[in-house]
Amino acid sequence: MATKKAGLSLELAMASQRMYPGLSAELGMDVEYLVQGNLIVAESETEAAYIEELAKAQRDAGVPVEMVSAERCRELNGLLEGRLLSGMYCATDAQVDPFKVTHAFARAAQNHGARIFAGTPVQGIERDGARVTTVVTSKGNLRAQWIINAAGAHAAEIGKMAGAMHQVKPRRGQIVILEARDAMPIVRVSGASQLLAKHGGASAPSALVSLGYTNRAVSGTIMLGSTNEFVGFDSRTTLEGIAGICRSAADFMPGLAKLNAVRAWAGLRPYSSTGPILGNGGGADRYAVAIGHGGDGVALAPITGLYMADYIASEGRRSDLPAFLSRLKAAH
Numbered sequence: 001m002a003t004k005k006a007g008l009s010l011e012l013a014m015a016s017q018r019m020y021p022g023l024s025a026e027l028g029m030d031v032e033y034l035v036q037g038n039l040i041v042a043e044s045e046t047e048a049a050y051i052e053e054l055a056k057a058q059r060d061a062g063v064p065v066e067m068v069s070a071e072r073c074r075e076l077n078g079l080l081e082g083r084l085l086s087g088m089y090c091a092t093d094a095q096v097d098p099f100k101v102t103h104a105f106a107r108a109a110q111n112h113g114a115r116i117f118a119g120t121p122v123q124g125i126e127r128d129g130a131r132v133t134t135v136v137t138s139k140g141n142l143r144a145q146w147i148i149n150a151a152g153a154h155a156a157e158i159g160k161m162a163g164a165m166h167q168v169k170p171r172r173g174q175i176v177i178l179e180a181r182d183a184m185p186i187v188r189v190s191g192a193s194q195l196l197a198k199h200g201g202a203s204a205p206s207a208l209v210s211l212g213y214t215n216r217a218v219s220g221t222i223m224l225g226s227t228n229e230f231v232g233f234d235s236r237t238t239l240e241g242i243a244g245i246c247r248s249a250a251d252f253m254p255g256l257a258k259l260n261a262v263r264a265w266a267g268l269r270p271y272s273s274t275g276p277i278l279g280n281g282g283g284a285d286r287y288a289v290a291i292g293h294g295g296d297g298v299a300l301a302p303i304t305g306l307y308m309a310d311y312i313a314s315e316g317r318r319s320d321l322p323a324f325l326s327r328l329k330a331a332h
Helices: 008-027 045-060 070-076 098-111 152-161 192-203 239-252 254-258 301-313 321-331
Strands: 038-042 065-069 086-090 122-128 131-137 140-143 147-149 169-178 188-191 212-215 222-225 261-271 277-280 287-291
Touching (some): 038 070, 038 192, 045 065, 098 301, 152 169, 152 287, 169 239, 212 239, 222 239, 239 261, 287 301
Parallel strands (some): 147 287
Antiparallel strands (some): 188 212
């Protein structure tokens, strides 16, 4: 929550967070939803001013964030030793296991009749006049009343098949996992420079590395990262990226330098300068989208699914997303 700018993305995140506590029971699988808090730290005057402005906007939107001193930052996470000026702390921020969230949604969908075709490339979309009718895949044609593009970093490619143009591009993020250790601080920590890169768009420095520390409480491992890189569809890790992540973490948290890195990976986030794009995708009739979530796909998954279900059930008539969120908030 603390990483979101005020506006529609923050409203989506707040709505999604209200859904997450009951998601494990609803889906029939523990997704490891844990409230552990999130701390954004600033090491320069520019970063300190940025998070102070961000904190004010979030408080105005109803998020319980507070500005804290450097001393309080070190109390919240005892690993912090590097140079700090201030921090922004949200005690209600939570995390989940993204793999378990994905598996839980997939299994629940199958239990309700959905069929999942893994490893099946989409080769085209057929239309009857102005209306989409069929998805052409490597395993045959699939007839459809509606087609929803949720293709992540490949959303623009799929959109062209339906006659739509989407300003979504891949943004690589590299991650490092450290070995499990007992009694590590649970409060998540991110550098304010990571937010500046996240919200800075394509003009942000490529391969920018900032502090990122997440305690994976169930496994006991520590996740570091990530990078923010516009490098096309290259999803490989790089020595520069992995070394930069480890160096940044060790600068702020020297105690982490004693731990071994056990694995690393990279993924492609679907970046959109305007944030998530939900509902009407343009192009052909009965073509809808759930794209452009950037690094917030898992955080916004529950509310995205709920809105898209409402959109399709109403034949696209209930398309006003802010009005949908207002109705949900009033009913909560």
